[in-house]
Amino acid sequence: MNKTTLTGICMVGIMALAALAAPWLSPCQPGQIDAGSILCAPSSSHLLGTDSLGRDVLSRLIYGARISLSVGIIAVGISTILGVFFGALAGFYGKAADALIMRVVDVLLCFPTFFLILAAVAFLDSSIFNIMVIIGLTNWMGPARLVRAEIMALKEREFVEAARACGAGNLRIIVRHMLPNACGPLLVNATLSVAGAILLESGLSFLGLGVQPPVPSWGNMLTEAKATLGVAWWITVFPGSAIFLAIIGFNFIAEGIRKDLG
Amino acid sequence: MKEEPLLLVKDLNVVFRYPGKEITAARGVSFAVGRNETLVMAGESGSGKSVTALSVCGLLPEQSAFVSGSARFDGAELIGMPQKRLRSFRGRRIAYIFQEPASYLNPVYSIGEQIAEVIRLHRGAGRAAAWKEAEHLLELSGISCPQRAARSYPHQLSGGMNQRAAISMALACRPELLIADEPTTSLDMTTEAEIIKLLTRLKKELGFSLLFITHNLAIAEHIADQVAVMFRGELVEYRMKEELFASPEHAHTKELLAAYEKVGRFIEG
Numbered sequence: 048m049n050k051t052t053l054t055g056i057c058m059v060g061i062m063a064l065a066a067l068a069a070p071w072l073s074p075c076q077p078g079q080i081d082a083g084s085i086l087c088a089p090s091s092s093h094l095l096g097t098d099s100l101g102r103d104v105l106s107r108l109i110y111g112a113r114i115s116l117s118v119g120i121i122a123v124g125i126s127t128i129l130g131v132f133f134g135a136l137a138g139f140y141g142k143a144a145d146a147l148i149m150r151v152v153d154v155l156l157c158f159p160t161f162f163l164i165l166a167a168v169a170f171l172d173s174s175i176f177n178i179m180v181i182i183g184l185t186n187w188m189g190p191a192r193l194v195r196a197e198i199m200a201l202k203e204r205e206f207v208e209a210a211r212a213c214g215a216g217n218l219r220i221i222v223r224h225m226l227p228n229a230c231g232p233l234l235v236n237a238t239l240s241v242a243g244a245i246l247l248e249s250g251l252s253f254l255g256l257g258v259q260p261p262v263p264s265w266g267n268m269l270t271e272a273k274a275t276l277g278v279a280w281w282i283t284v285f286p287g288s289a290i291f292l293a294i295i296g297f298n299f300i301a302e303g304i305r306k307d308l309g
Numbered sequence: 310m311k312e313e314p315l316l317l318v319k320d321l322n323v324v325f326r327y328p329g330k331e332i333t334a335a336r337g338v339s340f341a342v343g344r345n346e347t348l349v350m351a352g353e354s355g356s357g358k359s360v361t362a363l364s365v366c367g368l369l370p371e372q373s374a375f376v377s378g379s380a381r382f383d384g385a386e387l388i389g390m391p392q393k394r395l396r397s398f399r400g401r402r403i404a405y406i407f408q409e410p411a412s413y414l415n416p417v418y419s420i421g422e423q424i425a426e427v428i429r430l431h432r433g434a435g436r437a438a439a440w441k442e443a444e445h446l447l448e449l450s451g452i453s454c455p456q457r458a459a460r461s462y463p464h465q466l467s468g469g470m471n472q473r474a475a476i477s478m479a480l481a482c483r484p485e486l487l488i489a490d491e492p493t494t495s496l497d498m499t500t501e502a503e504i505i506k507l508l509t510r511l512k513k514e515l516g517f518s519l520l521f522i523t524h525n526l527a528i529a530e531h532i533a534d535q536v537a538v539m540f541r542g543e544l545v546e547y548r549m550k551e552e553l554f555a556s557p558e559h560a561h562t563k564e565l566l567a568a569y570e571k572v573g574r575f576i577e578g
Contacts, residue, residue: 214400
């Protein structure tokens with residue numbers, strides 16, 4: 048493991064730990080309104096200040112990490128599983144299956160993802176679960192193309208022929224012999240996508256179509272901070288930095304893995 | 310009546326069809342391998358030896374390779390048999406070893422895991438039992454430290470070690486027929502001799518038939534009962550070893566023998 052990966056893992060790890068330990072770590076309840084301390088600057092009683100309703104920014108940031116990270120990771124989980132499934136199918140069987148799946152992928156890739164998600168959110172209610180699923184469903188084309196290419200290359204490798212000569216069936220060959228060999232690039236892609244998904248969720252929440260207040264997410268904290276941007280810099284800077292650091296962290300991990308893979 | 314040989318191939322044709330092109334890789338090939346017998350199939354590269362061997366078990370790409378004729382294994386017709394049924398033959402009753410052991414082993418699994426997988430696949434053994442058996446097989450194949458080799462990955466082992474591992478894997482289910490497709494071509498001469506000796510010993514201990522493909526007639530002299538010489542997709546000479554070496558008939562056999570003698574002189578001189 049190289050330094051880049053390690054740095055990334057430390058950054059993401061600290062955030063993930065904070066998110067897991069949110070109830071013990073955060074000084075206040077994230078929704079606790081304190082009319083006596085509205086828009087307080089960072090101080091010893093509120094380390095990162097308070098927002099326009101007097102809520103503690105640090106607490107909201109920590110609880111927001113739960114939402115943002117889990118949306119990112121689960122959405123990518125969904126899209127990777129779908130991508131692996133369709134990509135393997137297309138790459139392994141080729142011909143009609145390949146043509147059909149890849150044309151569907153091409154068509155879906157023609158839509159700008161963000162607007163596709165906006166349209167979907169407009170029809171469904173924007174619960175956290177829906178957002179995970181929608182982001183997942185609109186992002187499987189990348190991993191599908193990746194896996195397809197890997198499988199097509201692996202199909203020509205001798206050990207696949209050897210596995211066939213040992214009496215392995217198609218399913219076993221794909222799952223046991225091919226996919227583990229395609230893991231590297233897939234892992235890089237998934238890690239990068241987590242960063243993308245976090246950014247997508249933040250963007251959606253910023254537009255008011257993502258996670259709904261009062262549940263805190265890094266994106267909707269920014270929306271709420273917009274109105275008081277001129278007087279209270281801390282409400283925007285800290286959630287913004289959190290998004291920035293999470294994305295940098297995931298990018299470091301991906302970059303590091305890519306370097307290690309050579 | 311005489312008992313039917315273990316593998317009886319009759320009039321086997323393999324044609325590769327590509328858009329606008331047709332290549333006949335094997336034409337009217339017939340041979341037989343009896344129980345516990347060794348048939349060495351010799352010929353230059355591209356003569357159709359490997360294609361013949363692969364077609365027996367339906368391992369050629371179905372889209373482009375068209376196989377006709379007959380290949381009976383222990384009374385069952387293999388040509389045209391559905392893949393699903395063929396799978397119960399592969400690995401269990403007919404096993405293969407190939408030329409480049411390192412690339413025929415999966416790089417992401419340890420040697421032990423790969424051997425154990427075959428055992429679990431065909432014999433339904435448990436994880437621990439399969440692993441024990443894998444170590445035992447490695448020991449049988451003359452690997453001095455089977456516990457360590459089982460935990461090693463293909464890239465950590467030498468070519469000879471990998472080929473021994475591949476042989477262990479092939480013999481995991483005690484097959485009746487072992488098809489060895491140039492298993493020593495990529496190895497140096499000392500290792501080659503060791504692998505040949507190993508195969509001879511294992512054959513004696515475990516009892517299986519061997520179809521050995523090579524371009525090196527020197528090997529045939531050591532292990533063969535019968536020798537079949539292939540040339541441009543046809544079986545041009547197919548006789549007992551002693552007869553063939555004493556009085557080669559076909560021009561190509563003579564060429565192969567001459568080459569073999571030349572190489573021999575080169576090494577001695």
